[in-house]
Amino acid sequence: MSITGARVAIIGSGTIGLSFAALHLKHTASLITIYDTRPDLEDYVHRTLPTYVADHSDLERVRIATSLQDAVETASIVQEAGPENVAFKSSLWPEVEQHCRPDALLWSSTSGIPASAQSMRMKTPSRLLVVHPYNPPHLMPLLEVVPGKQLDEDVIARTLSYWEALGRKPVVVRKECTGFVANRLAFALLREAIHIVDEGVVSVEELDRVVETSMGPRWSVWGPFKSYHAGGGKGGLQAFFDKIGGTVQDCWSDVGQVNRGGGWEEQVFRQCEDAYGEVDVAQRDRITKKILAVIEKEKAQLP
Numbered sequence: 119m120s121i122t123g124a125r126v127a128i129i130g131s132g133t134i135g136l137s138f139a140a141l142h143l144k145h146t147a148s149l150i151t152i153y154d155t156r157p158d159l160e161d162y163v164h165r166t167l168p169t170y171v172a173d174h175s176d177l178e179r180v181r182i183a184t185s186l187q188d189a190v191e192t193a194s195i196v197q198e199a200g201p202e203n204v205a206f207k208s209s210l211w212p213e214v215e216q217h218c219r220p221d222a223l224l225w226s227s228t229s230g231i232p233a234s235a236q237s238m239r240m241k242t243p244s245r246l247l248v249v250h251p252y253n254p255p256h257l258m259p260l261l262e263v264v265p266g267k268q269l270d271e272d273v274i275a276r277t278l279s280y281w282e283a284l285g286r287k288p289v290v291v292r293k294e295c296t297g298f299v300a301n302r303l304a305f306a307l308l309r310e311a312i313h314i315v316d317e318g319v320v321s322v323e324e325l326d327r328v329v330e331t332s333m334g335p336r337w338s339v340w341g342p343f344k345s346y347h348a349g350g351g352k353g354g355l356q357a358f359f360d361k362i363g364g365t366v367q368d369c370w371s372d373v374g375q376v377n378r379g380g381g382w383e384e385q386v387f388r389q390c391e392d393a394y395g396e397v398d399v400a401q402r403d404r405i406t407k408k409i410l411a412v413i414e415k416e417k418a419q420l421p
């Protein structure tokens with residue numbers, strides 16, 4: 119699909135919707151239409167979107183829609199980033215389908231409501247894809263593209279080509295599963311982090327320092343498989359398990375099964391609050407941008 123000629127309708131302009139709007143504005147010449155039910159929408163968008171967009175002349179391509187129909191009827195892409203509940207999403211799509219172009223791509227940003235659950239009342243459920251970002255999407259290259267049980271390969275191919283043209287790194291998740299892939303991995307680590315702090319092994323701040331000075335930087339270069347394949351030396355991942363597989367198994371056997379509502383909550387939440395209070399996400403984004411730029415430049419030079 120031509121990315122310069124795209125018309126993007128953003129439905130829901132909170133944290134994710136505005137960040138996606140900024141991404142489309144930066145990398146395309148698209149017109150962006152924003153629809154949201156909040157009463158102060160126009161004022162809020164004019165106040166907030168400039169904080170995501172470096173070139174303020176891009177903002178001239180943004181229009182506030184007066185209704186859902188107005189937002190989607192000329193759109194080539196409809197990207198939903200509204201509330202995370204199945205009632206909202208499953209009632210939205212039949213209405214979008216009724217008013218949008220027959221070739222429009224329909225994407226949901228959901229963190230966990232599968233396309234199959236959202237599309238149940240649609241005429242053509244295979245039109246809908248989950249396109250799950252890693253926050254904030256105007257910086258993070260990953261998009262998890264998750265079709266429902268009924269899928270249309272042409273819709274998937276057009277979706278991938280759009281994001282690849284924007285320099286993003288979409289991954290097709292071929293089986294609908296809770297939390298998709300990135301959050302499953304992140305939450306597995308979070309669970310063990312909570313367990314370790316709850317056991318009194320290290321504090322919240324010390325655990326963060328461990329991650330920031332070890333697997334954090336390493337995994338932004340190579341993922342866990344390539345890293346441990348390298349860690350095994352000659353013989354790769356199999357050699358790694360031959361050498362320290364016993365310790366790996368001991369850690370897996372000892373892994374923490376902490377759950378929501380458990381006794382850990384009060385002290386871990388308090389430690390976090392005491393250590394960090396209100397965090398500066400602008401600082402996170404500034405540094406993340408620099409790290410991603412270095413990685414992109416270095417990887418582009420590889421043979």
Ligand SMILES: NC(=O)c1ccc[n+]([C@@H]2O[C@H](COP(=O)([O-])OP(=O)(O)OC[C@H]3O[C@@H](n4cnc5c(N)ncnc54)[C@H](O)[C@@H]3O)[C@@H](O)[C@H]2O)c1
Nearest residue numbers: 130131132133134154155156199200201202227228229253
């Ligand atoms: N925040 C994250 O880290 C993150 C990451 C990945 C995916 N997501 C997903 O993105 C989606 C949006 O999350 P968010 O964090 O931006 O939420 P948010 O609460 O910041 O924004 C949601 C927006 O939807 C608007 N809204 C409410 N009802 C609406 C309606 N009927 N029609 C149109 N707009 C309506 C709200 O006014 C609000 O501006 C969710 O599905 C969430 O799971 C969030």
